[in-house]
Amino acid sequence: MHGSGESVAFWWQLTALANAVILAAYLGISFAIGRGLWQSRQWRNNPLGLATASIFFSCAVHHGSHTVHLLLPYLGWDMQAGTAMRMAFGMDFHAAGWDTVTAALAVWYWTLRSRFPALVRGAAVFEDLRLRQAAEATLRASEQRYREIVETTSEGVVLLDNDGRIGYANDRFAEMVDHPPGDLPDTSMADLVAVADRPVFVQALADARGSGRARFEVGLHARDGRVVWARVALTARVGHVDNTGGALAMVTDVTEQKSIEAQLHQAQKLDAVGQLAGGIAHDFNNLLTVIDGYAALLIAGADEATTRDLVMIREASARASGLTRQLLTFARAQTARPQVVDVAVVVAGVEGLLRRLIREDVDLVVTASATPVPVRADAGQLEQVLVNLAINARDAMPGGGTLTIHTDRVVLDAGRVEGLAAKPGDYVSITVTDTGCGMTAEVAARIFEPFFTTKDQGKGTGLGLATVYGIVTGAGGYIRVDSRPGAGTTFGIYLPATAAAAAAPVEAVEPKRLTVGTETILLVEDDPAVRQLTERILTTAGYRVLIGVNGEDALAVAAAHSRIDLLLTDVVMPGMNGQQLADRLTELRPGLPVIFTSAYTRGALTPTEENMIIAFLDKPFTASALTEKVRSVLDAHADAATAIT
Template sequence: MDSGWTDLWWQLTAMANAVILAAYLAISFAIARGLLRARQWRNNPLGLATASIFFSCAVHHGSHTVHLLLPYFNMDVHGGLAMRMAFGMDFQAAGWDTVTAVLAVWYWTLRGRFPALVRGAALFEDLRLRQAAEATLRASEERFREIVETTSEGVVVLDADGRIGYTNDRFAEMVGRTPDDLPGSAMLDLVTGADQAVAEQALSAVHDSGATHFEVGMHASGGRVVWARIALTTRVDDAGTPIGALAMVADVTEQKSIEAQLHQAQKLDAVGQLAGGLAHDFNNLLTVIDGYAALLIAEADETTTKDLVMIRDASSRASALTRQLLTFSRAQTARPQVVEVAGLVAGLEVLMRRLIREDIDLVVTPTAAATPVRVDPGQLEQVLVNLAINARDAMPTGGTLTIGTDRVDVEQSDFVLVSVTDTGLGMTPEVAARAFEPFFTTKNPGEGTGLGLSTVYGIVTRAGGQVRLESRPGLGTTFEVYLPAATTPADAAGEADEPQRLIAGDGTILLVEDDPAVRQLSERILRTAGYRVLVGVDGEDALAVAGAHADIDLLVTDVVMPGMNGQQLADRLTDLRPGLPVIFTSAYTRGVLTDTGDDRTVAFLDKPFTAAALTAKVRSVLDNHAEAAASPA
């Protein structure tokens, strides 16, 4: 090759090595600066190895550059020096090649643990640390997914427009959809029309407040409405800008139903207290009307007697109405007696026809056999009324309600059977299995308390009986009430041929009654029957009267009185005078009267009572007390 071209080639080679020198130095310094700024100089060996390799290569190319430029030195003047420099440069290049090779081996031992440069920023990360961080992130995501998918609440992720981005399985199950069907749909589309405004306001307000909660009805499959309590929390991006909301949704349908039933029960309780109070006052008036009519009959002529009998009949019918009112309000105290069931059902027929609608036929099929049972007649009426109302509601488009009575043998024991059959909608086996549970109802909120059939069950079982249910969807329902047959005939009290004469006696009676008209009538009846009567207008007054008279044979007291009630008065007096017989009178005890048990000297007389019934009860209790006192025991 021509010497001119040789010189040019050497010059170009020297220039290329100089450029490579500059590039490698720049790269090594850039990496070193990045490591220093990121404070990775000590804990990032790959970065240090990379910077060292580039620096070693830079020095190596620098030595080549100097070596290529040596021929241009004056060999005549500096020949010895040039030879020595050339030899030194070769030795130095070989040394840097060795260093570079060692650094390359070191680099490749680290390369499996580290990825390449990060975005060209001359910074490196330890792959083991990144893998550990990724594993931690995956574990965190798995825990979050497990929590979200197993929580009892629905989880919904909403975007800024209120559209669903994600839902867990619980929320999808709540609304009767699949999780894949919901993303992309608007949350408001699931809310019922009546609650749309509430939901819209909450979605708008959450971006300002950060969190809010509300309750709405939500559409579910099958036309159902699910009540949901929703807690909304704002979702923000890294800059703090709202990008949507997170909704935690709890199904409170059952809770709302129980609240509605409780509210309905509270309303019924308030109505019952009002009805009981009215019945108490009304029965006081009926007691006065019937009592004075009975007293006048003894002195009246035939024509006047007929008129007075009509007054008494009207009073008796009014008394029956108040008993039914107390039955509806569940305000009557349980007083079992032997009742003829067929006769009681026949007497309720008129009331039943008023309870059911015109499109329902009522058929009563009584048995000819005797059907005596020992039960509280008011509570048995309540059983029949509840079953009739239940049957009526099961026939929204009309039908037939059949009430029958019979005398049957069950496991060699006599029972009286009362059956109530409707031709209504019927029940599924699942509903029938829960029919007697308190507060269980298939009616809409506000239409039923879920207490009717549980009350029936409680009354019948306390009377020693059983209730059986047979029902099929679309084929109606039959309730069968089995009550143990009584061995004695039904009580004669209340029959039309009740004797009207007063039953005479003697002794001192403490009469306590807060109603002036009833007090005056009762005092006159007892005095006419031959008793000495001491009168108290309330409990405190009665204690004062009793303290002034040592000889008292009987306490006759109203139960519901202002201040001290009749039970409290009786307790006080019997503590002072052990064995003192007591007769309580009331139409509505408000639960203050304790069970008198089998003690025949503690009796109860319903209001309104007749003059004959009052004197008969007084004579019976005094006779029982005398027998007990004469007994050797």
């Protein structure tokens, strides 16, 4: 019996130990699951995890009651007393109750199989926390990487909902529209789009919903008043967490590209118009050469009344010549003669002309710098700039006013050159201000376009300010216009200052008689009227003239004559141009002096500095100017030949 009692005690102790181990294991599992649910905030919305933790906890309590019952004899209670205690306190009923609770939890656990098919398939329900932590770390790293890409990209990134409202915008987009990034969420994207472009944006958003993507260009209103041209790529958002639809917008700032394209378009337009203007000026100057030349020849034998009429013809011809120079300057085909000139002296020299051009009810106020303000430019072109600006100012003051011209030396620092796109440095400024009607911003933006004018038909050509712009930029300068309706207009011209001293002005004296000579001149001119006039002027001055109607004919004439002292050729001719003819003849006759004549070279003449035996004479030219130029080139050639011998 004793041995039997020891055997029962052994199994009693072993059962107690096993229940204690099960108790610890179930409690550990239950607390581990509960802790995971609490930390992940899933204890309310993860019934599977809650049911599992509850079952393990119920089982732990059940085995805990067995453990306590089995350990009572070892706490001073004998087995019979323990059994009596168990009966007294209803511990069997207690165990049965926990078994019932555990069963109920198991049924609840089983009912979740439709929502958690992993239960039915037998797959793992709870993942390895280390794997989960590693996955979460990888996800966080990926999110951080993509956030860095989004925030550092050169493009704007915007998330839009179905209504086109901004849910997220990166810093680059906020910078484009000059808004704090925190102010953009919940803002309607359409409110940032220029009014004229909003239909384009609305249609693109609809297209993105239908086809998945859309591309378009719109203007965006920045908070500082700028219009930012943007190229937008919309992609429909699919499968995101909140399932609200919308689109991803990739926004590229193309304002600078648009500006370059506009400048290229403007340059192409100017080039096309310039070619037309240059061609017209070339033919027109040939006509003016003939008109002025014959009028000058007739004056020599005319009476007083006829002379006055001929003088009027010549004055009209000079005014027409000025118009063609304006056309050629606009076309940038006019041959500029840049030299160091004092701007204040140029303004003073043209002041008398300006007073005659403006009306009596317009006061002209000229204020000059106290010190010289030299620049390197063509003085005649600067005078043309002042004349054009003065005429525009006069027309802007139909009821009278004040026209102020001020010259000064200024230093443009980084802040002041921003609006001019100029380089910092020393400049000479010419400021022309009127008190007229002023202009709107839209008009001011177009005033330098060729043929754009706000004047009535017949009162403006639209070339004046385009010519001003061409002259100023051709001299390496910049021009700015400030104007408001009813507040007048100010043109600011900035030309690079030079340290060189301006040359003293030399007044040109028109010779009263032709400069004579006896040399042989090969005249090449394709226009019959100009050719006949030029031949008459030269023969009247005593020269022997050989005639070529084009380049090929001139080569044949030269081959038939051993002596030719000078080649006088037009530049623009059909077939062989004047430059090519001169090159051919100077190869055959080294050192042959050449005078080119043209109103528009069309790029046919190599740009070289005028020297002793190669010269250029603008059309239209006068008889005296022609013979003087011929004489000066022949004399220079003779002096050079004497020096060599």
